[in-house]
Amino acid sequence: MRIDIITAIPELLTGPLDHSIISRAKKKGLAEIYIHNLRDYTFDKHHTIDDYPYSGGGGMVMMIEPIDLALADLKSKTGYDEIIYTSPDGEPFSQKLANRLSCLKNIIILCGHYKGVDQRVRDHLVTREISIGDYVLTGGELAAAVIVDAIVRLLPGAISDEESALTDSFQDNLLAPPLYTRPAEYKGWSVPEILLSGNDREIDNWKMEQSVERTRRLRPDLLQE
Secondary structure (H helix, E strand, O other): OEEEEEEOOOHHHHOOOOOHHHHHHHHOOOOEEEEEEHHHHOOOOOOOOEEOOOOOOOOOEEOHHHHHHHHHHHHOOOOOOEEEEEEEEEEEOOHHHHHHHHOOOEEEEEEOEOOOEOHHHHHHOOOEEEEOOOOOOOEOHHHHHHHHHHHHOOOOOOOOOHHHHHOOOOOOOOOOOOOOOOOOEEOOEEOOHHHHOOOHHHHHHHHHHHHHHHHHHHOHHHHOO
16 A cells, blocks of 8 residues: 655654554555655745635635645656545544545545645545544644554554454444453452453453443444444
C-alpha cells in the first residue's frame, strides 16, 4: 500500500511514522509512506501557502494553487483510490472506515491547517474528508498519523498475530472484553475463574457476554448501528 501525505509541517510526522508497527510494515515492504512539503509547490521567496479569507474575520486559509499543484504532481505519477482531507467537520473516522481504506492500494492524505483550505479544494480536488473527533487541532498532521496507524496495522503481515487486529474493539460494533494476565491473583484481586478453566467454548461465550455488556454500558450507540 502506498500513502502520500501532503503537509505544511513535515517534521510533525517523521516521529509517529518511523516507529512500532508502521516502521515494521515499511521494512517488510507492506506500506510505502511518503511525506511531501506543501511549500515545495510555491514560487515566492517566502513559500507562502496561506492568505486572508475574502469573507474577513480572524485566521488564514490554505491557498488552492499549491495544493492543486501538489496533487497534480502526485497524480501524474500514480493513480490514487482516495484523496483524503483531514478536517474537523469531515466524516467521523471509525474502525469500519479504517478497514475499507486498508483494502486500497494508493491514497493521498492532505493535512489541513490554519482555518482550513479554500473551499474549492473540498469541492473539486479531494474525494473524502475525515475527522478524528469533534475538536480542533493545530493542524491535520496528528490526524493523518492516527489514520495511517489505524490503516497500516490492518495490512496482512503488519502484526505478527493477525487475529489480534480482528478482535480489537469496534470490529463488530462491540468493545473488547476485559483482559487479564499473570499472576492469577494479586492483592486479593482474582482473575475470573472461567478464564482459568481451559474450556474454550465457555471462555468464548464469556468474552462475548462481556463485550456486549461493556458496549451496552459504555457505548450504547454502537449497538444501534
